[in-house]
Amino acid sequence: MSALLEISGLCVSHARGTQRFLALEQVGFALEAGEVLAVVGESGSGKSTLLASIPRLFADPESRIEAGSIRLAGRELAGLPEDQLRALRGSSIGLVFQDAQAALNPVLRVGMQVTEGLSAHAADALALLARVGLPEPARAAAAYPHQLSGGMRQRALLALALARRPKLLLADEPTSALDPVLGREILALLCGAAEREGMGLVLVTHEIGLALRHAQRVAVMYAGRIVEIASAAELARQPRHPYSAALLAADPARTRRGERFAAIPGSAPAAGEHRSGCAFAPRCARARERCTRERPLLESGCACFFPLEVRP
Amino acid sequence: MGAYLRRRLAWLLPSFLGITLIVFLAVRLAPGDPALREGFDPSSGAPSAADLERFRSEHLLDRPLLVQYLHFLGPFDLSPRGQRWFGGSGEHPWSGLLALDLGTEFRRPHVHIAQELGRRLAVTAPLALCAGLFAFAIAIPLGAWSAVRRGHKRERGVALLLFTLHSIPGFWLALLLVLGFGASGLSWLPVLGLHSAGASELSGWEWTLDLVRHSILPVLALALGSLAYLARQVRGSMLEALAQEYVITARSKGLPERVVILRHALRNALLPTITLAVMILPALVGGSVIVETIFGIPGMGRYAYEALLERDYAVIQAVTALSAFVTLLALLFADVCYAWADPRIRHG
Numbered sequence: 001m002s003a004l005l006e007i008s009g010l011c012v013s014h015a016r017g018t019q020r021f022l023a024l025e026q027v028g029f030a031l032e033a034g035e036v037l038a039v040v041g042e043s044g045s046g047k048s049t050l051l052a053s054i055p056r057l058f059a060d061p062e063s064r065i066e067a068g069s070i071r072l073a074g075r076e077l078a079g080l081p082e083d084q085l086r087a088l089r090g091s092s093i094g095l096v097f098q099d100a101q102a103a104l105n106p107v108l109r110v111g112m113q114v115t116e117g118l119s120a121h122a123a124d125a126l127a128l129l130a131r132v133g134l135p136e137p138a139r140a141a142a143a144y145p146h147q148l149s150g151g152m153r154q155r156a157l158l159a160l161a162l163a164r165r166p167k168l169l170l171a172d173e174p175t176s177a178l179d180p181v182l183g184r185e186i187l188a189l190l191c192g193a194a195e196r197e198g199m200g201l202v203l204v205t206h207e208i209g210l211a212l213r214h215a216q217r218v219a220v221m222y223a224g225r226i227v228e229i230a231s232a233a234e235l236a237r238q239p240r241h242p243y244s245a246a247l248l249a250a251d252p253a254r255t256r257r258g259e260r261f262a263a264i265p266g267s268a269p270a271a272g273e274h275r276s277g278c279a280f281a282p283r284c285a286r287a288r289e290r291c292t293r294e295r296p297l298l299e300s301g302c303a304c305f306f307p308l309e310v311r312p
Numbered sequence: 313m314g315a316y317l318r319r320r321l322a323w324l325l326p327s328f329l330g331i332t333l334i335v336f337l338a339v340r341l342a343p344g345d346p347a348l349r350e351g352f353d354p355s356s357g358a359p360s361a362a363d364l365e366r367f368r369s370e371h372l373l374d375r376p377l378l379v380q381y382l383h384f385l386g387p388f389d390l391s392p393r394g395q396r397w398f399g400g401s402g403e404h405p406w407s408g409l410l411a412l413d414l415g416t417e418f419r420r421p422h423v424h425i426a427q428e429l430g431r432r433l434a435v436t437a438p439l440a441l442c443a444g445l446f447a448f449a450i451a452i453p454l455g456a457w458s459a460v461r462r463g464h465k466r467e468r469g470v471a472l473l474l475f476t477l478h479s480i481p482g483f484w485l486a487l488l489l490v491l492g493f494g495a496s497g498l499s500w501l502p503v504l505g506l507h508s509a510g511a512s513e514l515s516g517w518e519w520t521l522d523l524v525r526h527s528i529l530p531v532l533a534l535a536l537g538s539l540a541y542l543a544r545q546v547r548g549s550m551l552e553a554l555a556q557e558y559v560i561t562a563r564s565k566g567l568p569e570r571v572v573i574l575r576h577a578l579r580n581a582l583l584p585t586i587t588l589a590v591m592i593l594p595a596l597v598g599g600s601v602i603v604e605t606i607f608g609i610p611g612m613g614r615y616a617y618e619a620l621l622e623r624d625y626a627v628i629q630a631v632t633a634l635s636a637f638v639t640l641l642a643l644l645f646a647d648v649c650y651a652w653a654d655p656r657i658r659h660g
Contacts, residue, residue, distance in 0.1 A: 102557040105576050106656055107583070117565045144655040160565070191507035263475050 002074050003030040004200040005054070005168055007294065010068030012046075012053050012080075014271070021271060022066070023049045024174075025141060025306035026226045028298070034198045038189055038211030038232070040247065041221035042268050047204045050221070050239065051170045054091045056085055074166060090117060094199075098173040100153035101209040104145040111141025114160045132159040132189060158186065163192055169194055169201045176206070187214055209253040212236050219242045223269050223279035227303045240307040243280045278304070316651070320644055331636040332409065332629070336381050339625050346418055346623040347373065371418060371625075384629060387411030400402040414630040419622050425630045427611065435506065435610035436604070439527060440596040443534035447592065450499040451539050452585070455546025456578050459554060471547075477540035482599050486606045490558075493529060502526050504608045530607045534599045545588055546581065553581040581655055590639070590646040595637045 004078070008028040013020045024046045039047045050056045054070055054077065070077040072092060089095075097103035104113060111125035129137035132155040145153055154174065161169060169180050171190060175183030187203075190213050194201040206209050206234060209217050212232045219229040220243060228241035239245040248254065249262040266283040269275070281291040286306050295302045341498045368374045368531050372391055383390040385469035386408010394407065407413045414425040454470065461467040475484075490496075494503035502508065506526045511519055553559070554577050562576040563569075600613030608614075612631060619627035651657040 053565060057563050059557075059560070086563075086566050086568070088566070089564055093564075095561070095564040097557060097561065099557065103561045105558040105562070105580070106580055107654065108576075113561075116562075117567050117571075144659060146656050147659060157561075160561070163565075 002071075003055065004033040004035075004073055005031040005202070006069075006071040007054075008069050010050070010053065010070065011048055011066040012058075013064060013066050014049070015062035016271075021270065022226055023063070024053065027068070027221075027224075027226055029219055029226065030231055030296075031168075031200045031202060033200050034195060035217065036194060036201045036203060036215040038203045038205060038215035038218045040205055040208050040211045040218060040262060042206065044268060044271055045207075045221040047221050048172050049224075051095075051172050051202060051204050054168075054170060055089050055095065056082075056094070057089070059177040072086070079171070089168065091164045091167050092168060094164070094166035094169045096158055096161045096171040096174045098167065099177045100157040101145065101177075103157055104153060106145055108144075109141065110143050110148065110156050114141070114156060114163060117158065118163055128159045128163050129156065132156070132193075134159070134187075150178055151186070154178060154182075154186050155189070156192060158193075162197075165197055165199075167199055169199045170204075171201065172204045173206065175210070183210075192295075207251075208247050209251045220247065225279065225303065226298055227280065230299050238308070240302040241304045242284050242286050242306075244306055244307065246283075251266060319547040319649065320647065322642055324644065327640055328633075328636060331640075332385070333381065335629060335632040335642070336384060337377070337624075339628050340377065344623045346371070346590050346625055348413065367418075382410065385409050386413065388435045397474055409633060414633075415626050417564075417619075418624040418626050419619075425627055426565075428615065429630060429634065432612040432615045435527060435571040435609060436600050436613060439530055439534065439603075439611065440483055440593075440600060441608070442527065443531045443538070443596055443599075444589075444592060447533060447535045447539040447542055448589065452546055452582070453540035456550050456573070456581070458543065458547040459550035459581075462551065462646050471490060474540040474543050477536050480537075482533065482537050483602045483606065485536060486530075487602050488605060489529050490535050501529050528580065530609060531540075533607070534596060537599065538595050542588060542592065546585055549584050550577060550581040553577040556580070583650065586650045586653060587643075587646045593642050594639050597639075621660070 007030070010024055011022055012024040015024045016309040022233070027046075027050055029037065032259070041047045049058070049063070052063075053065055056065070056070075056077070058064075065078050068078060072088070077202060079089070104110065109214075111129070115123035115125045116129050125141040126137045129140050134140045134152060134155050140148060140152060140156060145156075148156065154177070158174075162169075174190060177184050178186060187210070190203070191201065193199070203211065203215060208218075212235065215232050217229065217231050218235050220228050220235075220241065221227065222243050227238065228235070228244045230240070235244060236248070239248055242266075246262070246264045250264055264283055269279055276289070277290075277292040277294060278296050281287040284291065286308075288306065291307055296305050347364045369392060372380050375383075375390075383394075384390075386405055387399060387410045388395040388398060389407040390398045390402050391404070391407075392400055392500045393403040395405045397403035402628055407415060414429065417423045417425055417428070423607045454474075458467050458470055458474075490503045492498065493501045502525060506517075506523060508514075508522050508526070511522050514522060554573075556577075559572060559577055567576075597613070600611060601617050602613070603609070604611045604613035615627065616631040618624075619631065
């Protein structure tokens with residue numbers, strides 16, 4: 001049986017003025033049904049672009065897929081005509097956004113937004129809202145987004161994404177606008193729903209600790225590429241790419257009290273900045289001459305010429 | 313909402329008085345003497361010194377500005393024939409704006425301004441209403457279309473056209489329409505007045521057709537400037553709405569693009585347009601002065617224009633007070649509509 005989602009060689013470009021630059025380069029991974037894959041990386045590493053490229057809903061309409069393939073249950077999405085792709089949005093691919101305040105239309109009632117586009121028999125706003133644990137679904141359905149709390153709005157957004165029981169759920173930092181306790185609740189809800197319904201879930205986040213807790217596999221992105229992809233357990237035990245190791249070391253939750261917070265020296269390359277060799281080399285303690293000359297490709301889950309040793 | 317409305321209502325009177333004061337002063341600071349205007353007394357040729365004196369004292373033009381302003385506001389008539397307390401004969405005690413009395417014309421003392429204004433408004437208001445509706449009917453779809461098709465070849469052409477229309481002065485546009493479509497050009501449409509000579513003999517249906525044909529060019533001249541302005545505003549707020557995340561959410565539900573644009577983007581984009589709807593009102597009133605003069609239409613605009621030429625202070629003040637009052641009320645109405653249309657304000 002083929003994977004639910006298979007991406008390979010994906011290149012996406014953004015426009016800046018009249019010029020174009022690659023925001024994603026040669027990105028590839030596979031996701032099984034019922035699996036949770038976390039994509040972690042710094043701001044600007046291309047993780048949101050990766051998510052947006054699947055239903056082809058870029059924030060900037062000028063962005064476009066340059067090369068590569070995105071297969072959903074065996075069907076090629078890259079190059080699929082807009083009307084056919086639209087039929088898949090909502091029904092096969094559900095999206096959860098970061099900021100529910102911005103993602104919900106301020107002048108339409110929540111219930112209407114959740115059931116919009118559903119067939120009449122499926123359009124039960126109360127049931128959909130109750131499913132995501134909203135305490136008073138009737139009140140929430142009749143309310144406008146600004147009348148709900150942040151956590152309730154995020155739940156409503158989740159109900160909207162789950163409404164048509166899509167096979168694939170894409171969540172772009174679904175908790176970073178919430179406080180940690182609420183964030184954990186929403187994530188548990190999200191992962192629970194994915195597991196129950198056998199959905200595949202791609203969870204984009206910049207918190208590696210959160211990714212390790214909730215995902216089965218984790219893809220680490222840097223400057224538009226996946227630099228390491230491994231199971232959460234493996235990555236937590238022994239990261240192989242120096243960037244993954246640095247990210248883990250920089251996780252505040254893993255820093256012991258009194259210990260110095262291990263920040264990564266330097267800063268990520270600016271969007272569109274192009275250099276030969278490994279993009280992480282200038283910040284990498286293990287970089288050698290070869291790293292600045294040649295670009296390492298993702299091989300057996302790690303894109304590095306000198307990976308950290310796997311402990312026996 | 314209640315407190316907001318009360319505050320807005322409380323501001324209405326000071327704003328109105330402020331506007332009347334500015335107009336009152338502007339009219340009197342302008343050069344020229346209403347007593348010396350042309351055609352003061354056509355039967356006796358040049359006015360005598362005694363005539364001028366009588367005219368000035370009758371209209372209090374020889375009194376201090378403060379007395380003149382109070383007389384204009386009323387409600388106690390300060391003129392020689394007015395309120396006895398103020399030294400008048402008591403013949404005509406109530407007058408002034410606050411007594412809802414606009415007085416009589418300087419030029420034709422037997423004409424009550426309120427009645428004349430009513431007659432003129434019956435001509436101007438339908439024209440302005442048609443122009444306003446026409447401007448909105450075209451501007452909203454055009455603005456929304458421009459935003460959706462931003463940067464396309466045809467949209468750029470429309471943007472240039474709108475920018476040009478917005479920039480060219482109304483009188484020039486009106487003259488151009490007269491030259492282009494009138495008797496000296498294509499002669500497709502009449503360019504003078506609202507009725508043909510002998511229109512009163514036409515049957516009801518023909519009479520209406522005649523009126524509509526006469527109205528087309530004036531309405532166009534009135535509407536085009538506002539239309540361009542509105543369309544540009546709608547385009548701007550539509551572009552802003554289209555960039556919002558809720559538009560992407562709407563697309564992520566698999567909704568047809570038409571629904572995304574109309575229900576999600578346009579609905580939000582039109583909220584600020586409610587206020588704009590009112591902001592074009594003064595533009596339409598101002599435009600009617602030019603358009604009615606050029607097309608020879610006996611409406612309020614031409615009334616104001618004639619009064620300006622004649623320095624008929626009473627008429628100028630009455631027309632301005634009326635437009636100020638209507639504009640203030642409409643602004644208030646627009647704010648209430650806006651609050652009603654936006655649930656974030658309605659359910660604060």
